[in-house]
Ligand SMILES: Nc1ncnc2c1ncn2[C@@H]1O[C@H](COP(=O)(O)OP(=O)(O)OP(=O)(O)O)[C@@H](O)[C@H]1O
């Protein structure tokens with residue numbers, strides 16, 4: 001499967017949320033959509049999920065426009081919004097059954113799938129509790145189960161790891177990465193380290209513009225020769241604090257990591273960039 005986004009433009013009254021965004025992705029490998037607050041991630045995902053019509057541009061699924069024919073994608077789509085809707089008085093299993101019925105899934109097969117998803121997302125034991133009693137992270141996992149109902153071939157998840165503890169975060173990341181082997185899976189996050197281990201392709205959005213598409217290795221090379229480290233005595237403050245990407249206290253002093261084009265101080269030495277450094281370079285133009 002191939003998804004092709006062509007010159008996508010989204011204008012809200014006061015704001016250009018997407019500005020001539022174009023890219024092509026294929027099934028096989030998780031796609032990480034990364035950008036700071038307000039970059040346009042959710043807007044892009046809603047447009048691909050056909051919940052929002054773009055001002056201009058087109059999206060083609062295997063060559064066919066989903067803007068003119070939304071049903072092409074709708075019947076094979078699982079979408080998890082950033083704000084998970086839920087019905088407080090329903091239990092997890094009732095809620096998922098209700099959504100399965102709305103999707104028109106056959107009862108027996110979907111009941112079986114619901115039990116599988118509840119186990120996979122570690123909700124099996126709490127499935128009869130009402131959603132009102134669920135923690136944020138539990139609700140998040142119900143939202144993901146809802147998106148995976150009916151085994152969609154295109155999965156779009158908007159910040160799935162919000163509110164999850166580290167164990168659940170890793171578990172969901174691995175689940176999505178596995179699903180991505182033969183599906184299109186797009187996941188958004190603010191934090192590149194969240195998906196560093198699993199995303200085969202990264203899309204970086206900055207203020208509505210696509211500023212990078214490629215592998216994590218390719219992103220790291222963009223930060224080569226731009227990451228510096230120097231040591232200051234304990235108790236001192238680094239100069240130029242805006243560019244500091246990390247401060248690490250050690251026995252010999254404070255190790256200051258700086259992302260900058262020029263050498264920040266004569267003692268600073270060039271160090272190998274991490275993916276985090278590289279995303280700072282691209283997203284903050286350092
Ligand atoms: N319905 C809307 N009406 C007006 N402006 C909107 C609307 N939806 C989004 N925007 C604006 O478009 C821009 C992009 O918003 P979007 O929600 O896509 O960002 P995001 O990358 O998902 O951010 P976050 O990380 O906070 O979730 C923001 O400036 C936002 O204020």
Ligand SMILES: [Mg+2]
Pocket residue numbers: 041042043082158
């Ligand atoms: Mg968002």
